[in-house]
Amino acid sequence: MASPQEAAVPPPAEVMTIASPINLILISLFAVLVYLQFRPKALIALPKGPAPIVFRTFTPTTLLEFNGVDGKSVYLAVRGRVFDVSPGRNFYGPGGPYANFAGRDASRGLACQSFDEEMLTKDLKGPLDDLKDLDAEAIENLQSWEERFLEKYLIVGKLVAEGDPEAPRL
Amino acid sequence: MASETSLVAKLDAMVANVLADWNIYTTLIAGTIVAFLIFSFVTSKEPDVHPFLLARQSTAFPVRQPGESAVYRSLETPHGFPLRSGLNVKDPGAPKWTSGRRGDLRDVWKAAVRGAVEEGKSSGQQGKIYTVLGRRAIEHSLEQVTQEINVIGSRLQSSKAKTVAICLTDSVELLATIFAGAFFGFKTIIIPHNLDPKDLSNLLQKAEADVLIAEAGALDLSLVASSNKHLSQVIWVAKLGSRHMDWNDVPGDVKGTLEVAVWHELVEEKKDLAGLDVPSWEPNTPTPSLTTVWPSATQVAEFVEYQPENLISAIAGLTYSLPRNQRFGPSDLVLSIDSLSRSYPLCQIMAALYSNASVALNSVAGESVDFALATVGVSPTVVIASSRTMSHYHDRFMEPHSGVISSFARWFDVRKLDAGVMPSHGMVSQVANIGPTAELSLDKLRLLCISHRVDADPQVRLTCVQLTDLRIFTGARVVYALTGPGVAGAVSQTNVFDYRRGKGQSHLGAPLSSVEVVLTGVSEDKENEGQITISGPAVVSRKTTLSATGRIRDDNTLELC
Numbered sequence: 001m002a003s004p005q006e007a008a009v010p011p012p013a014e015v016m017t018i019a020s021p022i023n024l025i026l027i028s029l030f031a032v033l034v035y036l037q038f039r040p041k042a043l044i045a046l047p048k049g050p051a052p053i054v055f056r057t058f059t060p061t062t063l064l065e066f067n068g069v070d071g072k073s074v075y076l077a078v079r080g081r082v083f084d085v086s087p088g089r090n091f092y093g094p095g096g097p098y099a100n101f102a103g104r105d106a107s108r109g110l111a112c113q114s115f116d117e118e119m120l121t122k123d124l125k126g127p128l129d130d131l132k133d134l135d136a137e138a139i140e141n142l143q144s145w146e147e148r149f150l151e152k153y154l155i156v157g158k159l160v161a162e163g164d165p166e167a168p169r170l
Numbered sequence: 171m172a173s174e175t176s177l178v179a180k181l182d183a184m185v186a187n188v189l190a191d192w193n194i195y196t197t198l199i200a201g202t203i204v205a206f207l208i209f210s211f212v213t214s215k216e217p218d219v220h221p222f223l224l225a226r227q228s229t230a231f232p233v234r235q236p237g238e239s240a241v242y243r244s245l246e247t248p249h250g251f252p253l254r255s256g257l258n259v260k261d262p263g264a265p266k267w268t269s270g271r272r273g274d275l276r277d278v279w280k281a282a283v284r285g286a287v288e289e290g291k292s293s294g295q296q297g298k299i300y301t302v303l304g305r306r307a308i309e310h311s312l313e314q315v316t317q318e319i320n321v322i323g324s325r326l327q328s329s330k331a332k333t334v335a336i337c338l339t340d341s342v343e344l345l346a347t348i349f350a351g352a353f354f355g356f357k358t359i360i361i362p363h364n365l366d367p368k369d370l371s372n373l374l375q376k377a378e379a380d381v382l383i384a385e386a387g388a389l390d391l392s393l394v395a396s397s398n399k400h401l402s403q404v405i406w407v408a409k410l411g412s413r414h415m416d417w418n419d420v421p422g423d424v425k426g427t428l429e430v431a432v433w434h435e436l437v438e439e440k441k442d443l444a445g446l447d448v449p450s451w452e453p454n455t456p457t458p459s460l461t462t463v464w465p466s467a468t469q470v471a472e473f474v475e476y477q478p479e480n481l482i483s484a485i486a487g488l489t490y491s492l493p494r495n496q497r498f499g500p501s502d503l504v505l506s507i508d509s510l511s512r513s514y515p516l517c518q519i520m521a522a523l524y525s526n527a528s529v530a531l532n533s534v535a536g537e538s539v540d541f542a543l544a545t546v547g548v549s550p551t552v553v554i555a556s557s558r559t560m561s562h563y564h565d566r567f568m569e570p571h572s573g574v575i576s577s578f579a580r581w582f583d584v585r586k587l588d589a590g591v592m593p594s595h596g597m598v599s600q601v602a603n604i605g606p607t608a609e610l611s612l613d614k615l616r617l618l619c620i621s622h623r624v625d626a627d628p629q630v631r632l633t634c635v636q637l638t639d640l641r642i643f644t645g646a647r648v649v650y651a652l653t654g655p656g657v658a659g660a661v662s663q664t665n666v667f668d669y670r671r672g673k674g675q676s677h678l679g680a681p682l683s684s685v686e687v688v689l690t691g692v693s694e695d696k697e698n699e700g701q702i703t704i705s706g707p708a709v710v711s712r713k714t715t716l717s718a719t720g721r722i723r724d725d726n727t728l729e730l731c
Contacts, residue, residue: 020191026199033203037210041588043670044221045724051697052240053233084233154233 056157058082059167060105060124063159067103068093075156077105079142080128082157083149105159107131111142127161217590219493219667227665228680228726239689239697242722246490246683254490254683255483255707257524261453274457274478275352275520276448278485279319282523283312283448286500295500297523299342300530302505302547307530308410310342313446318346320444321437322405323354326381329403329429335379337361337370337389340510340531343407343433345519347383352457352478353449356381359461359473360511364536367393373463373471374398383407386417386432395428407433462511464655465537474513474710476658481517483707484659487684489521496617496647496666498552502527503614505550507559509536514621514651515554517659522552537623542567551614557622557650558630560640568639576643583642587669592647615646617666622678624654624661624702624718624730631730634671641669652678652728656714657704661685662728677729684708687728689720698722699731 066075109119230240256272285294351358386406504522508515541563583593651660664679689700702720705713
């Protein structure tokens with residue numbers, strides 16, 4: 001403990017200096033503030049969005065793999081247009097009520113309002129379903145489905161039969 | 171006990187020790203810190219636009235074709251909606267809920283003559299048209315111009331003119347002829363005025379014009395007329411100083427086939443008959459096309475024929491590309507120092523007329539003019555110029571003339587721009603202006619619209635540094651647009667609040683709402699770089715590919731490679 005006498009002794013008269021510790025502390029504080037104010041600011045960048053999907057020409061065989069299994073995209077075809085229905089995975093993905101359509105040509109099923117297996121074209125190598133045998137009501141039904149799809153989903157490709165001149169060569 | 175002094179007590183002693191040194195300097199420094207904090211708090215401002223809006227300036231379509239980039243569009247017109255195709259003109263008396271008409275050039279003039287509209291009520295305050303001749307500005311009222319439109323229009327209509335070639339400097343007569351064409355149904359072709367007689371003659375031949383409107387004494391009539399069989403009528407526009415001369419003389423070799431008249435005499439003669447009212451029209455009738463000449467590198471200038479719907483879509487696209495508080499308004503004076511024979515200045519001037527702004531035309535306007543000289547006659551709030559003019563001005567005057575003081579002031583203003591705030595016309599910027607812009611009469615300037623021709627010399631592309639200098643030293647915001655042949659108005663234009671600085675060339679902003687941009691011929695590893703292809707209502711053939719390659723940057727703006 002310092003003795004009371006020692007503290008009472010007045011400090012020797014000294015010249016006022018700018019280089020005292022408190023001044024140095026304040027000066028460096030000032031420098032930091034100025035730096036913070038004027039430092040070059042980094043440009044704001046938003047994270048890049050997902051890369052755009054490339055439009056493709058599918059055949060029934062190549063479309064098959066886009067059935068939503070293992071987190072893959074869910075595609076389905078309506079009258080030659082392939083829609084990416086991944087946002088509606090709960091309906092069209094595995095386990096959903098429309099799961100049969102995933103990766104397939106869904107035109108006939110949608111037109112007939114039936115989600116059964118037999119609505120799908122069995123022969124993947126054969127020609128596309130031309131829907132010629134459907135009645136006007138079914139076609140109208142299909143039309144309204146198609147309009148709904150156009151509103152909600154993206155067209156990511158088109159579907160052609162195997163052996164079509166437009167079909168990609170493997 | 172001494173060894174057991176608590177930590178707190180030690181600290182207390184230390185602080186007391188340090189504080190014991192408090193002296194006059196300390197007070198000064200502390201005062202400075204407080205003053206600095208207050209200063210930076212008071213002067214700090216919200217950025218003019220949210221930084222996220224600049225970080226992604228256009229939207230990409232999520233699907234792309236092989237060999238192409240995604241389609242990019244303005245944020246105003248999302249994918250799945252139609253691009254902006256018109257001005258949405260609402261006729262008086264039309265039911266409120268109906269959507270407006272697209273409109274055409276006649277609506278532009280009608281809106282200009284009607285005057286400003288505030289909250290649905292017309293205040294009748296019209297803009298004015300000025301022609302700047304050197305240091306003088308001549309004022310024209312819109313009534314006067316309407317009269318000229320009526321006189322010239324009805325004369326050309328009665329002589330069954332189909333195609334009218336205009337070879338004039340930027341002037342009120344040029345504007346009047348364009349509008350007369352829209353009202354009275356003849357095609358107009360704007361030909362640059364400073365061509366040599368041979369080129370001009372070739373162009374006229376190609377255009378098959380039957381009427382030529384040109385400056386009196388500026389061209390040799392017998393040369394032009396002899397090689398041009400379609401030409402049946404010439405209207406001279408005499409300058410103020412040469413009106414006393416008789417211009418009605420026809421050279422001997424074309425006498426009989428050619429009719430010659432003088433603009434101001436026609437107007438004087440017929441003005442009582444023509445009336446001051448804007449001619450009425452059926453809203454659904456089409457207006458004829460307007461053709462301009464696109465200068466090309468190979469010296470064979472090509473015609474670009476803009477249909478009225480291209481022009482109107484471009485006018486709307488340019489108008490709405492500016493945020494509401496930056497758009498042209500009745501208090502603006504828009505000066506074009508770029509020739510009206512180019513579609514960007516033309517569409518901007520039309521946009522200004524439609525917004526009831528006053529308009530100033532300069533007889534020397536062109537792609538390469540002296541910025542300081544061209545702006546002396548009037549004190550504009552908006553200047554429309556080419557990238558060549560501005561880049562020359564920056565290189566020759568702005569850069570060499572900036573001294574130590576203005577560099578220091580510039581440094582402060584650059585901080586402000588980086589924070590997203592436009593430096594005000596305060597003391598600092600006044601100081602900054604002392605050197606580089608002393609000779610300018612631009613106290614009221616608030617916006618600088620610069621267009622860059624896609625096939626212009628890459629040397630005149632503006633860099634970020636140049637644009638920053640222009641912002642600071644003129645105190646005006648800048649928009650920088652890319653124009654291309656076959657695209658009315660512009661392809662893309664920078665955001666007026668985008669003050670970000672980068673390295674090298676500046677980007678050219680996001681597509682206008684009247685077009686969409688896709689890059690074609692891209693390689694799979696570099697899907698953001700390719701030939702610039704534009705489609706939309708402002709494109710003459712609905713779709714066109716420019717000669718230049720472009721790149722879409724991470725902030726979804728377009729830049730030239």
